Amino acid sequence: xxxxxxxxxxxKGGVGKTTVTANLSAALVSLEKRVACIDADIGLRNLDLILxxxxxxxxxxxxxxxxxxxxxxxxxxxxxxxxxxxxxxAQDRDKSAISPTQMVAIxxxxxxxxxxxxxxxPAGIERGFRNAVAPAQExxxxxxxxVSAVRDADRxxxxxxxxxPRPPARLIINRVKAEMIKRGDMLTPDDVFDMLxxxxxxxxxxxxxxxxxxxxxxxxxxxxxxHAFKTIARRLMGExxxxxxxxxxxxxxRLTRLFGGRT
Amino acid sequence: xxxxxxxxxxRRTSSGSTAKERLQMVLVTDRTDLSxxxxxxxxxxxxxxxxxxxxxxxxxxxxxxxxxxRDSWLVADIPLLRSVNxxxxxLDPDDA
Ligand SMILES: Nc1ncnc2c1ncn2[C@@H]1O[C@H](COP(=O)(O)OP(=O)(O)OP(=O)(O)O)[C@@H](O)[C@H]1O
Ligand SMILES: [Mg+2]
Numbered sequence: 609x610x611x612x613x614x615x616x617x618x619x620k621g622g623v624g625k626t627t628v629t630a631n632l633s634a635a636l637v638s639l640e641k642r643v644a645c646i647d648a649d650i651g652l653r654n655l656d657l658i659l660x661x662x663x664x665x666x667x668x669x670x671x672x673x674x675x676x677x678x679x680x681x682x683x684x685x686x687x688x689x690x691x692x693x694x695x696x697x698a699q700d701r702d703k704s705a706i707s708p709t710q711m712v713a714i715x716x717x718x719x720x721x722x723x724x725x726x727x728x729x730p731a732g733i734e735r736g737f738r739n740a741v742a743p744a745q746e747x748x749x750x751x752x753x754x755v756s757a758v759r760d761a762d763r764x765x766x767x768x769x770x771x772x773p774r775p776p777a778r779l780i781i782n783r784v785k786a787e788m789i790k791r792g793d794m795l796t797p798d799d800v801f802d803m804l805x806x807x808x809x810x811x812x813x814x815x816x817x818x819x820x821x822x823x824x825x826x827x828x829x830x831x832x833x834x835h836a837f838k839t840i841a842r843r844l845m846g847e848x849x850x851x852x853x854x855x856x857x858x859x860x861x862r863l864t865r866l867f868g869g870r871t
Numbered sequence: 872x873x874x875x876x877x878x879x880x881x882r883r884t885s886s887g888s889t890a891k892e893r894l895q896m897v898l899v900t901d902r903t904d905l906s907x908x909x910x911x912x913x914x915x916x917x918x919x920x921x922x923x924x925x926x927x928x929x930x931x932x933x934x935x936x937x938x939x940x941r942d943s944w945l946v947a948d949i950p951l952l953r954s955v956n957x958x959x960x961x962l963d964p965d966d967a
């Protein structure tokens with residue numbers, strides 16, 4: 609029995625991939641799972657910072673690939689969450705320092721020791737994206753309710769659909785602002801779902817607590833966003849949770865149908 | 872939109888729905904690899920064929936490419952202006 613391998617990607621940069629990876633990993637650990645998260649954003653390492661382990665890194669992904677250390681040596685254990693391991697990216701190299709095949713090999717070595725492996729993909733649709741997606745058994749596509757993020761998500765969905773084998777993909781809509789939706793000035797989760805038509809695994813509200821948690825280097829599962837991350841973790845584990853704890857229940861009631869039927 | 876905005880004539884389309892409309896158009900181009908002009912041309916041609924049989928408002932004809940599982944579907948939304956009761960009479964199940 610190996611780990612379930614999940615890659616978090618988006619096409620567009622800055623939509624919340626690292627935030628999702630960090631918080632989803634922490635949420636899974638809080639649900640008693642053993643989790644390894646891999647920072648596949650080589651050259652722009654950030655997951656370590658968001659999880660507060662930046663001072664304890666000795667080796668990184670590229671050191672493992674190039675044989676300077678054993679995989680075990682590159683793993684950083686989170687202090688507050690002992691069941692959370694982080695494998696950092698190299699900071700002084702670029703995406704071509706590792707290949708999709710090498711990425712698969714690393715994930716295979718980790719797999720027996722964990723329940724979930726969460727991979728933080730870099731932005732874009734080139735080599736770094738292909739590295740991150742190669743070992744995925746499922747892909748979570750993060751988007752924002754905003755025109756360019758939705759368009760880029762659509763590109764990524766198209767690329768994944770053409771891939772062989774094709775990993776199943778689910779959608780995360782991040783940074784939803786209920787106030788702007790009420791005014792009619794933001795795409796609703798329903799609009800985004802209509803256009804991208806892949807199953808939705810969760811909606812995350814815009815929440816200052818995300819930035820505060822980043823400042824501290826400690827995910828805040830008690831915040832509103834944290835609550836949404838916990839719900840996503842439980843859905844990932846196969847629980848069926850209707851969309852009642854979305855930002856503004858009345859507004860999103862219609863969305864319940866999104867979780868039915870479609871695969 | 873608050874009622875007073877409408878009363879004072881400050882009505883405008885919400886930017887959210889503009890965003891959706893623009894996205895739907897650009898996604899058709901992205902998904903089909905057809906240029907916006909080609910899609911526009913196809914839309915006009917479809918409209919003119921349909922217009923031989925029905926009264927339609929060309930501005931309301933919408934072309935979309937939807938994803939369903941592994942397939943793409945070309946979907947046209949064409950609201951008919953006049954009642955179509957006359958044409959559908961012969962299709963009445965009781966007739967059969
Ligand atoms: N739900 C949220 N509410 C408020 N701020 C958020 C939320 N999600 C993400 N952010 C903020 O958005 C910024 C970008 O997030 P993040 O670094 O996770 O994006 P990314 O997709 O990993 O970016 P990159 O493409 O550069 O790797 C961060 O400053 C983060 O704090
Ligand atoms: Mg990132």
